[in-house]
Amino acid sequence: MGRFARFSFFRTIQAKLIIIYVLLILIAMQLIGVYFVSAMKNSLTSNFTEDLQARAEMLSVLVGETMAGGEAEAGEDKTENLRVLVNNLFNINGAEIQVLDASGKVLTTSLSSHSDYIGRKNTQTVVSRALQGIRDNEEYIVDEDNVRKKVVAKPVLAGGKIIGAVYIAASMNELYATMEGINKIFISGILIALVLTAVLGVILSHTITQPIKEVTRRATAVAEGNFDQQTPVFGTDEIGQLSRAFNYMTSRLRDALSQNEEEKEKLTSILTNMSDGVVATDEYGKVILVNRRASSILGMRPSDIEGRHFAVLLGIDPEDAEALASGFTGSTLLQIAPAGQEEPVVIRMTFTPVHRRELGITGTIAVLQDVTEQEELEASRREFVANVSHELRTPLTTIKSYAEALDDGALEDPQLAGRFVGVIQNETERMIRLVTDLLHLSRLDSKEALLRKQPIDILEMLEEVTDRFSFQMHQKDIQSVLSVEHDIPPVPLDRDQIDQVLDNVVSNALKYTLEGGTITIAARRSDEHTLAISVSDTGMGIPQRDLDRIFERFYRVDKARSRSMGGTGLGLSIAREIVKAHDGSISLESEVDVGTTVTFTLPMRDKGGEHLEGTD
Structure with a gap:
């Protein structure tokens, strides 16, 4: 020691x-x-x-x-x-x-x-x-x-x-x-001068080093977090200037650290309450920071995320991870299965490298956005556009073919020409129905339609629906049954909109029920404040695999047969939107070769809103 x-x-x-x-x-x-x-x-x-x-x-x-x-x-x-x-x-x-x-x-x-x-x-x-x-x-x-x-x-x-x-x-x-004697005298003088110099050096160096020691002691206290230190100024020389500069630096550092703490608190609050997940990594790809939203998206606790490599955590390929570590800036979509969740989610990850002067890339910031719903909507939109294009292209192709046939000479044959013109008229009417349904959906989606609710007698409304389809039922030898629970008070609803729902549902039941079948229309209370209306048939039914998508736009179980019957594939979608606008719900139960039951519920009390909520 x-x-x-x-x-x-x-x-x-x-x-x-x-x-x-x-x-x-x-x-x-x-x-x-x-x-x-x-x-x-x-x-x-x-x-x-x-x-x-x-x-x-x-x-x-x-x-x-x-x-x-x-x-x-x-x-x-x-x-x-x-x-x-x-x-x-x-x-x-x-x-x-x-x-x-x-x-x-x-x-x-x-x-x-x-x-x-x-x-x-x-x-x-x-x-x-x-x-x-x-x-x-x-x-x-x-x-x-x-x-x-x-x-x-x-x-x-x-x-x-x-x-x-x-x-x-x-x-x-x-x-x-003589020379040796002079040398001895000279050496003695040198030794005496060195001793005096050492003594004077101790005294002079003490006057210089003592203020430096004082500044060092104060600087150590500042480094430990005590910013109230003030170094005494011993003069106007360089050491005095150093003392004044240290005092100025301490005050500026105190202000800077105070501001830094404030900014850090703001950043922590922002990261904690962000709707997007944020994951920060060091230069080796190890996670050093994760906010609450990111841990929620990943289905893990922050303590389980920090310290892990982001490529392993997010399931990124090693080549992609190397590209990100080398400074790649961009976004990518990944499908991950969060812990504790059965359904996978789609997340968009945006990577931004963190640069430090003279050190290059020292880490990466990854922003995670849960875009599962957006991707589903985007997929639905693409499918919807494709379906609309297909539905319009089919009748247009038919009309074009028959028009060319008429132009090529079929117009000279009255019997053949009449049949061709009839086909053209049918396809045109089908296009009109399709466009009408699309416009109706567009109004519902864009909140342009108003609900004009009035107290409606449910029994009278259902009897009128039965009467409208009685001729078609008679033609197919289909029996209709109407069952309405007693003491159902008038229900506030938009009669025209609900009539369209019933028409779409009953029309589907009539199309897919064979001759000699039965269609039952029933109304009952599901609870004190909710009315349930159901339409049941004894038709061919719907396979179990198609039940989850039956309310999607343009979705058909048997596409060829549905199109040949003049359907647009939008009836149940329109029905669902109208029921949702009435704050109700709609569901479908079916069994192949047994029948199908469509049930929708409506509130029996008006909440006071005349506009459709969420749709139009």
């Missing part, structure tokens, strides 16, 4: 500032030290060399005078003079001075320890160069004792001739000792 704390300290701005200060001072002092030491070394070495060169030059002059003016002197006197000159006048501490003759032999030396060198030849390069007349000769050597020395050699001239050389090898230990 302590090691981690130490590492954490070195990651702080305070530590970084201290390290930067120390490094700056260290680098500056190093640069200055390198330059100073180098300059000092060059200066000391140069001075040392110049002094040595001057001494060697002067010594070479004196030695030349001594060796040249001593022709009258004995050799021993010359050597003694040279020894005195070397040991007394030009004695240099830590240096060896040698005087050489023209052949390079040592005549005398300043070091008594090197007395055995006398008479021996000095073969060093600087000596050879000096004996050749080169005056600028110096060399840096390290002797056997690891002592660094500066070697200088000067030629000795007399009368323009080289008669010898002066050799000086001076130790540089004192010079390097």
Whole structure:
């Protein structure tokens, strides 16, 4: 834990500032030290060399005078003079001075320890160069004792001739000792400067980092949801500007989050109360949001929907799911079977990808609409249009065929022409009936017709219906039975409309009842406020599979036979609409080869509305 704390300290701005200060001072002092030491070394070495060169030059002059003016002197006197000159006048501490003759032999030396060198030849390069007349000769050597020395050699001239050389090898230990002492002083200064810099760095960095720590602490509180934080402003510098900017940001953030919460509440309320289902997925296709309507359409609880892949949830093919995930925008129809429901439903799904800047597609929004009823209505409309087209095309084709036959010469045959004209008239009347029924349905659908309700005696109305069809029943030897319950009061209804209902139902019973059959018209109370009127026959009946569609427009059980009997296929549809307009209901029960019973109910009390409700 302590090691981690130490590492954490070195990651702080305070530590970084201290390290930067120390490094700056260290680098500056190093640069200055390198330059100073180098300059000092060059200066000391140069001075040392110049002094040595001057001494060697002067010594070479004196030695030349001594060796040249001593022709009258004995050799021993010359050597003694040279020894005195070397040991007394030009004695240099830590240096060896040698005087050489023209052949390079040592005549005398300043070091008594090197007395055995006398008479021996000095073969060093600087000596050879000096004996050749080169005056600028110096060399840096390290002797056997690891002592660094500066070697200088000067030629000795007399009368323009080289008669010898002066050799000086001076130790540089004192010079390097001086430089080492200066270096120690310089290093001590650097260390003292670094310590002072570190102390000042701590103080200065604290003045910078303390406001930053305060801003950090306030920012952490804001991140945790406390937007009442205000950072104190310590000055007008950059940190003060940062504090003011933080306070401004906090207030703006508080307002933005408040507005965001308000918008979120609005969005949640909208999603919850939408009539369409909404399903939101993430970039991987997993459901992350579902509203109440979507869960109702799918027949599942929201908790069971969230987290599932939308393709599995909605039964979408993997290829389609991949297209949606890649940004496909559009809608499609799907038939699904919601949990807990027997009948499947048709839903329209509209997909919209969710884009985020620099990240691309991050999810998908699917809007679900239950269009089961709309699709059923659309299918009914298409079927209705197809049926109308077929019903109109058949008589028109017949009329066209017979008209062409008349035009081709059948008109010349009175008997044949009369029969053709009769067919044309029958087909024309059939078209008129069809168009009339369509117009009647159109008025009912468009609310253009009015119900003119009046109290009607039910027994009298049913007797008139029986009388209207008595001739046709007599022709087919069909017996009619009328049964009306006693004490049925007059019922408010539109007599013309109900007469049409009865005519359509009785006409169907008459068409499909064989000779010798029976048609029964009955009226009774189904309850205290409802009248039930039924028409029963002993005809061929209707198969069970057709009962659910018998009230659809243009639907026929036996299409060929119904059309040949002049029916339009709209009679029961019109009857149903009229009964619904009276706030009643109509139903049909049938058994093949036994008979059919059509029953419709009417309210016995007027609700006060004269217009058809829901239809016209």
